Amino acid sequence: MMNCPICGGREVGKINVDQYYCWNCFVEYDCQNRIYQVDEDGSLVALGNGT
Template identity: 55%
Template sequence: MRCPHCNSRDFGKIGANQFYCWGCFMEFNVTGEDVRIYEVAEDGSLVALDEVAEAVSVESSAV
Protein backbone atom coordinates (compact mmCIF):
# COMPACT_ATOMS: atom_id res chain seq x y z
CA MET A 1 0.00 0.00 0.00
CA ARG A 2 1.11 3.58 -0.71
CA CYS A 3 -0.03 7.04 0.34
CA PRO A 4 -2.85 8.12 -1.99
CA HIS A 5 -1.58 11.72 -1.94
CA CYS A 6 2.20 11.45 -2.54
CA ASN A 7 2.64 7.74 -3.36
CA SER A 8 5.11 7.27 -0.46
CA ARG A 9 5.43 4.04 1.50
CA ASP A 10 6.59 5.95 4.59
CA PHE A 11 3.38 6.01 6.62
CA GLY A 12 2.10 4.52 9.84
CA LYS A 13 -1.19 3.30 11.20
CA ILE A 14 -2.66 5.65 13.82
CA GLY A 15 -6.11 4.12 14.22
CA ALA A 16 -8.64 1.74 12.74
CA ASN A 17 -8.26 2.23 8.96
CA GLN A 18 -6.49 5.56 9.63
CA PHE A 19 -2.91 6.36 8.58
CA TYR A 20 -0.38 9.23 8.78
CA CYS A 21 2.09 9.82 5.95
CA TRP A 22 5.56 11.10 6.86
CA GLY A 23 6.21 11.98 3.21
CA CYS A 24 3.47 14.61 2.81
CA PHE A 25 2.29 14.99 6.46
CA MET A 26 -1.30 14.06 5.56
CA GLU A 27 -3.69 11.66 7.23
CA PHE A 28 -5.90 9.34 5.27
CA ASN A 29 -8.67 6.80 5.93
CA VAL A 30 -9.24 3.68 3.90
CA THR A 31 -12.69 2.09 4.04
CA GLY A 32 -13.11 -0.54 1.35
CA GLU A 33 -12.73 1.34 -1.95
CA ASP A 34 -13.28 4.77 -0.33
CA VAL A 35 -10.19 6.85 0.54
CA ARG A 36 -10.39 10.24 2.29
CA ILE A 37 -7.31 12.46 2.63
CA TYR A 38 -6.99 15.05 5.41
CA GLU A 39 -4.62 17.93 6.05
CA VAL A 40 -3.61 18.39 9.70
CA ALA A 41 -4.38 21.99 10.73
CA GLU A 42 -2.19 24.00 13.11
CA ASP A 43 -4.55 23.24 16.01
CA GLY A 44 -4.36 19.50 15.28
CA SER A 45 -7.81 19.23 13.71
CA LEU A 46 -8.29 17.44 10.41
CA VAL A 47 -9.48 19.26 7.29
CA ALA A 48 -10.61 17.10 4.37
CA LEU A 49 -8.50 17.77 1.29
CA ASP A 50 -11.61 18.39 -0.82
CA GLU A 51 -12.62 21.15 1.66
CA VAL A 52 -9.18 22.77 1.26
CA ALA A 53 -9.61 22.72 -2.53
CA GLU A 54 -13.05 24.34 -2.22
CA ALA A 55 -11.67 27.11 0.04
CA VAL A 56 -8.87 27.88 -2.42
CA SER A 57 -11.38 27.95 -5.27
CA VAL A 58 -13.60 30.43 -3.38
CA GLU A 59 -10.58 32.65 -2.55
CA SER A 60 -9.36 32.77 -6.15
CA SER A 61 -12.83 33.54 -7.52
CA ALA A 62 -13.23 36.41 -5.01
CA VAL A 63 -10.08 38.14 -6.31
Protein backbone atom coordinates (compact mmCIF):
# COMPACT_ATOMS: atom_id res chain seq x y z
CA MET A 1 0.00 0.00 0.00
CA MET A 2 1.25 3.46 -0.87
CA ASN A 3 1.46 6.40 1.53
CA CYS A 4 -0.32 9.61 0.54
CA PRO A 5 1.99 11.86 -1.53
CA ILE A 6 0.54 14.97 0.16
CA CYS A 7 0.40 14.18 3.88
CA GLY A 8 2.45 10.97 3.99
CA GLY A 9 -0.39 9.27 5.84
CA ARG A 10 -1.28 5.61 5.61
CA GLU A 11 -5.06 6.04 5.89
CA VAL A 12 -5.60 5.32 2.21
CA GLY A 13 -8.00 3.09 0.35
CA LYS A 14 -7.43 1.34 -2.94
CA ILE A 15 -9.98 2.42 -5.55
CA ASN A 16 -8.66 0.72 -8.66
CA VAL A 17 -5.57 -1.20 -9.76
CA ASP A 18 -3.35 1.92 -9.62
CA GLN A 19 -5.62 4.45 -7.86
CA TYR A 20 -5.87 5.32 -4.18
CA TYR A 21 -7.92 7.66 -1.96
CA CYS A 22 -6.51 9.49 1.08
CA TRP A 23 -9.02 9.79 3.93
CA ASN A 24 -6.94 12.58 5.52
CA CYS A 25 -6.63 14.84 2.45
CA PHE A 26 -9.81 13.70 0.63
CA VAL A 27 -7.95 13.35 -2.68
CA GLU A 28 -7.36 10.56 -5.17
CA TYR A 29 -3.91 9.77 -6.52
CA ASP A 30 -2.23 7.14 -8.69
CA CYS A 31 1.09 5.29 -8.81
CA GLN A 32 2.69 8.18 -10.74
CA ASN A 33 1.66 10.54 -7.87
CA ARG A 34 -0.82 12.40 -10.07
CA ILE A 35 -3.25 13.98 -7.61
CA TYR A 36 -6.96 14.59 -8.20
CA GLN A 37 -9.67 16.33 -6.20
CA VAL A 38 -13.11 14.72 -6.31
CA ASP A 39 -15.61 17.34 -7.51
CA GLU A 40 -19.20 17.60 -6.24
CA ASP A 41 -20.49 15.73 -9.30
CA GLY A 42 -17.98 12.91 -8.78
CA SER A 43 -15.60 13.95 -11.55
CA LEU A 44 -11.86 14.22 -10.93
CA VAL A 45 -10.02 17.54 -11.14
CA ALA A 46 -6.25 17.30 -11.60
CA LEU A 47 -4.30 19.07 -8.84
CA GLY A 48 -0.76 17.98 -9.66
CA ASN A 49 1.25 16.15 -12.28
CA GLY A 50 3.43 14.15 -9.92
CA THR A 51 7.17 14.05 -9.68
